[in-house]
Amino acid sequence: MPSAEKKPQTLYDKVFQEHVVDEKPDGTILLYIDRHLVHEVTSPQAFEGLRNIPTAPRTNFKDVKSFVEEADSRTQCMTLEENVKAFGLTYFGLDDKRQGIVHIIGPEQGFTLPGTTVVCGDSHTSTHGAFGSLAFGIGTSEVEHVLATQTLITKRSKNMRIQVDGVLPPGVSSKDIILHVIGKIGTAGGTGAVIEFCGSAIRGLSMEARMSICNMSIEAGARAGMIAPDETTFEYLKGRPLAPREDSAQWAKAVKYWRSLKSDEGARYDSEVFIDTSEITPTVTWGTSPQDVVPITGVVPNPDDFQTEEKRKSARDALEYMGLTPGTRMQDIVLDKIFIGSCTNARIEDLRAAAKVLEGRRIATSLKRAMVVPGSGLVKTQAEAEGLDKIFVDAGFEWREAGCSMCLGMNPDILSPKERCASTSNRNFEGRQGAGGRTHLMSPVMAAAAAIVGRLADVRKFARANTSPRKASPRLDVTPEPDDLSSDDDFERLMDIAENSQLHANTAATQAVSAPLPKFSKLKGVVAPLNRSNVDTDAIIPKQFLKTIKRTGLGSALFYALRYNEDGSEKPDFVLNKEPYRHAKILVVTGPNFGCGSSREHAPWALLDFGINCIIAPSYADIFFNNTFKNGMLPIAIDDKVVLERIALEASAGNEIEVDLINQVINDASGNKITGFEVEEYRKHCLVNGLDDIGTTMLMEAKIQKFEAKRTLETPWLDGSGYLGRKRRNGPVKVEAVPLPTTNRGGLITEPLDW
Numbered sequence: 001m002p003s004a005e006k007k008p009q010t011l012y013d014k015v016f017q018e019h020v021v022d023e024k025p026d027g028t029i030l031l032y033i034d035r036h037l038v039h040e041v042t043s044p045q046a047f048e049g050l051r052n053i054p055t056a057p058r059t060n061f062k063d064v065k066s067f068v069e070e071a072d073s074r075t076q077c078m079t080l081e082e083n084v085k086a087f088g089l090t091y092f093g094l095d096d097k098r099q100g101i102v103h104i105i106g107p108e109q110g111f112t113l114p115g116t117t118v119v120c121g122d123s124h125t126s127t128h129g130a131f132g133s134l135a136f137g138i139g140t141s142e143v144e145h146v147l148a149t150q151t152l153i154t155k156r157s158k159n160m161r162i163q164v165d166g167v168l169p170p171g172v173s174s175k176d177i178i179l180h181v182i183g184k185i186g187t188a189g190g191t192g193a194v195i196e197f198c199g200s201a202i203r204g205l206s207m208e209a210r211m212s213i214c215n216m217s218i219e220a221g222a223r224a225g226m227i228a229p230d231e232t233t234f235e236y237l238k239g240r241p242l243a244p245r246e247d248s249a250q251w252a253k254a255v256k257y258w259r260s261l262k263s264d265e266g267a268r269y270d271s272e273v274f275i276d277t278s279e280i281t282p283t284v285t286w287g288t289s290p291q292d293v294v295p296i297t298g299v300v301p302n303p304d305d306f307q308t309e310e311k312r313k314s315a316r317d318a319l320e321y322m323g324l325t326p327g328t329r330m331q332d333i334v335l336d337k338i339f340i341g342s343c344t345n346a347r348i349e350d351l352r353a354a355a356k357v358l359e360g361r362r363i364a365t366s367l368k369r370a371m372v373v374p375g376s377g378l379v380k381t382q383a384e385a386e387g388l389d390k391i392f393v394d395a396g397f398e399w400r401e402a403g404c405s406m407c408l409g410m411n412p413d414i415l416s417p418k419e420r421c422a423s424t425s426n427r428n429f430e431g432r433q434g435a436g437g438r439t440h441l442m443s444p445v446m447a448a449a450a451a452i453v454g455r456l457a458d459v460r461k462f463a464r465a466n467t468s469p470r471k472a473s474p475r476l477d478v479t480p481e482p483d484d485l486s487s488d489d490d491f492e493r494l495m496d497i498a499e500n501s502q503l504h505a506n507t508a509a510t511q512a513v514s515a516p517l518p519k520f521s522k523l524k525g526v527v528a529p530l531n532r533s534n535v536d537t538d539a540i541i542p543k544q545f546l547k548t549i550k551r552t553g554l555g556s557a558l559f560y561a562l563r564y565n566e567d568g569s570e571k572p573d574f575v576l577n578k579e580p581y582r583h584a585k586i587l588v589v590t591g592p593n594f595g596c597g598s599s600r601e602h603a604p605w606a607l608l609d610f611g612i613n614c615i616i617a618p619s620y621a622d623i624f625f626n627n628t629f630k631n632g633m634l635p636i637a638i639d640d641k642v643v644l645e646r647i648a649l650e651a652s653a654g655n656e657i658e659v660d661l662i663n664q665v666i667n668d669a670s671g672n673k674i675t676g677f678e679v680e681e682y683r684k685h686c687l688v689n690g691l692d693d694i695g696t697t698m699l700m701e702a703k704i705q706k707f708e709a710k711r712t713l714e715t716p717w718l719d720g721s722g723y724l725g726r727k728r729r730n731g732p733v734k735v736e737a738v739p740l741p742t743t744n745r746g747g748l749i750t751e752p753l754d755w
């Protein structure tokens with residue numbers, strides 16, 4: 001609640017400060033995590049790690065033994081199911097109507113609340129910042145850390161403000177705002193920072209539209225995106241199953257607190273960007289990075305027009321991959337497939353907007369496939385109740401079950417090589433939607449317009465009504481349960497439960513022991529040069545290798561698309577296929593922003609399994625940077641071009657170099673110093689001593705419990721005071737679907753969670 005600090009604070013400062021459990025003199029912070037979402041791709045490996053952590057006997061963990069004995073060969077979905085049952089977590093399985101993409105169902109269920117810290121082993125956790133929560137993606141090792149300790153070790157981020165003022169022009173939606181922003185600041189523009197989106201244009205957006213913006217903060221390189229909660233936020237939260245009940249004392253208390261969650265007058269930002277909506281037009285991407293944007297009225301850019309050689313090279317590579325020629329009108333680019341979906345744009349409002357454009361029209365016969373994939377089962381049900389599915393199907397779209405689908409192509413929904421897709425997703429990386437596939441990112445209405453003509457198209461030519469997002473959010477109506485807590489008496493009951501500590505069994509271990517990492521002090525070896533910028537984690541390890549529930553064995557798939565031909569033979573020109581680089585221990589990357597995109601920790605695991613323990617690059621994406629340390633690897637940031645060139649020269653000559661972490665220097669093979677380098681004190685300490693920080697954090701158990709007790713007193717709604725009554729009585733969570741009643745009031749209806 002009100003912080004002791006007097007100086008003006010940003011929204012981020014406020015939420016962050018409220019969650020500090022411990023702060024070391026070097027700025028290393030133990031941050032309390034309120035909300036943790038888990039899904040099947042990045043988290044099974046973390047549960048696996050948990051098995052190594054001795055746990056004191058407690059109700060929540062009593063099934064661990066049976067869990068440990070389970071076979072390793074289960075599929076990810078089965079593994080997740082077993083894990084959530086064993087650990088007593090709420091689970092929306094495949095047979096549950098509420099199942100869907102975590103970033104859609106979290107807000108939908110009211111799990112995401114203002115002022116909370118929210119994490120998930122998924123980069124688009126930034127979505128939840130639309131509620132004024134501090135929400136960010138983490139790697140699998142950090143998932144394990146949160147599961148074991150309910151905290152994370154982190155540092156303060158920088159504050160960045162992006163103010164968007166004005167009224168949205170016709171045909172322009174929140175997706176265009178965020179694509180425009182990323183085009184302006186670049187995919188590393190937000191690195192190290194939390195972006196606060198503000199201004200009259202943002203205020204005027206619905207929660208769905210705000211979520212689309214915060215969702216793609218990660219594509220701008222930011223740790224998180226945030227929007228101050230306001231009446232639109234509170235209105236959206238009313239009646240959500242996991243939000244405090246509107247008629248409870250806790251709701252009033254919560255709203256009072258939530259209203260304080262805005263940046264103070266005079267708060268300081270490390271960087272600021274001002275945008276007027278009149279500069280934003282319907283926007284599409286032309287290249288293989290979300291920053292490669294152009295107005296739909298524009299043409300494919302000429303690489304020669306870019307300012308630096310590094311950017312010219314990236315643009316040339318991108319155009320070659322995309323099969324595009326400079327000067328081609330964007331509206332002349334012919335498409336094969338259309339995908340409306342993903343955690344960016346698969347909410348009810350997105351589907352309504354796209355359906356409005358498509359109503360009474362047919363998609364181009366030249367298209368091979370067009371599909372709509374709702375973000376959750378509830379979105380699907382709602383859309384069907386409104387007849388949107390019929391509009392899509394009549395137009396020639398496939399109407400699918402909820403999921404990530406062709407955003408990532410881990411299921412059969414993929415692009416074939418050279419196929420071109422208009423997609424409402426968030427990543428146009430090489431191979432993202434299928435090996436060799438070509439992705440153009442855009443808003444749902446732009447994808448709908450493109451479907452009609454079979455080429456990239458300007459939705460303004462098809463406008464029937466204002467397709468920009470409005471302020472209305474669908475309501476979730478919740479039938480009150482007799483068990484619900486709604487009075488202050490009930491609140492007392494809650495406090496009793498909290499005090500006898502059954503509620504907070506999060507800080508599990510009494511013995512702080514966990515698997516040690518190999519110690520890193522000095523590393524001498526061959527260094528492989530990689531001359532690329534914005535190397536994304538999809539490139540480091542593509543989706544088809546994410547189905548493993550293990551952390552090992554990924555080395556042969558490292559840089560798969562760059563390293564192998566379609567028939568599986570090696571590409572002789574790729575550096576890791578040449579001697580002596582087959583035995584490289586170090587990677588030197590000349591371009592910035594290494595490891596951007598997905599949070600998949602499979603990226604460092606693949607590098608490590610190949611034999612690479614150290615990376616040297618001008619800069620890194622935040623999540624990847626964290627992930628490497630958690631695996632005992634050392635990422636070194638050197639943005640001095642001359643020094644980097646020098647290391648790249650040693651690499652090209654096939655010489656070894658020596659990375660001396662203790663003395664923080666890099667030497668050539670003869671021991672002559674090339675450069676010094678920076679590394680955070682705490683991280684160095686962990687690497688040198690081979691410390692896994694879960695063990696370290698567990699030593700703080702008493703402090704974490706004290707923090708939790710205070711938190712329960714000050715923000716009791718976070719413990720579920722609006723719905724807690726069901727929890728104890730019904731025992732462990734059931735995973736069966738709850739049948740959904742339908743409504744004629746145009747609102748989503750769901751049952752309260754079955755605790």
Ligand SMILES: CC(C)[C@@](O)(CC(=O)O)C(=O)O
Pocket residue numbers: 041042121122123124137408546597598599600
């Ligand atoms: C792999 C998948 C679950 C992921 O959502 C992970 C991520 O973005 O962190 C992705 O889009 O790549």
Ligand code: SF4
Pocket residue numbers: 101122124342343344403404407408425426
């Ligand atoms: S796979 Fe796509 S839709 Fe799913 S969470 Fe990742 S970015 Fe979002």
